[in-house]
Amino acid sequence: MTDGERDLVLTRSLDAPRGALWRCWTEPELLKQWFCPKPWFVSEARMDLRPGGEFFTRMNGPNGESFGEPGVFLDVEEGRRLVFTDAFRPGWRPSGRAFMTADVRFEDAGAGQTLYTARAMHWSAEARDEHEKMGFHEGWGKATDQLEALAQTL
């Protein structure tokens, strides 16, 4: 199995400038507005934008579901790239399970557009398939629509 076979990837050309998309990803009050496909919503978001820094979100469903997703950032390239994972808690403590690492990239595409790539990389083919069945493509797709719409208002 090649590395890529454990990945799920969303690539889109978004009609919003790179800087606005970056703000939507890195300012907690903005992130909360788009990160979950509605009617789900984010009630808490904490981010400490540096390698090893915390990235925590709590996602809530319309029937009272609530999932806290703890993780850390691995790499932060201002305005261009965010890498984070659920494999660690702050202090580089291994988490309960190393499920996935996300690599999100923002590239200028001219005319106020941005080439946006969100890659979810998994430790196993089983985790990849589980993530796909959880609705990766639909969920990340809808969230990306929300991201684009919010960025256009900034």
Add this chain to the structure above:
Amino acid sequence: MTDGERDLVLTRSLDAPRGALWRCWTEPELLKQWFCPKPWFVSEARMDLRPGGEFFTRMNGPNGESFGEPGVFLDVEEGRRLVFTDAFRPGWRPSGRAFMTADVRFEDAGAGQTLYTARAMHWSAEARDEHEKMGFHEGWGKATDQLEALAQTL
């Protein structure tokens, strides 16, 4: 289970200065001289001392055994702390298995001595137990003797 229950820890006061121990850990030609308990030996060592940078060693046994151990650094505090893991390959690619993260700390202890703490943190209790049975305490203990002896010659 608390976090600490998935850890294996070696703590020793070493009779060598912090800077010399740091060199033994971070200069590949020095690392090769102490990192494996003899008669095992390291034939290759590559280290790119930055978060996300490669840390690769190849360990060889007296009967022709050969194990390449790929990983990356997560944190590098010059002279004081090294954190690395087998959970990733360079480029933040998840590895085949997230087994452990090592957190190695060096603290001045006066009179040319150094308080040395090497902590192996695992993703599961099973991985911790497997590592203990592989001979963590004896292996890391012997390697630490070799480290101390080498540092005293610098």
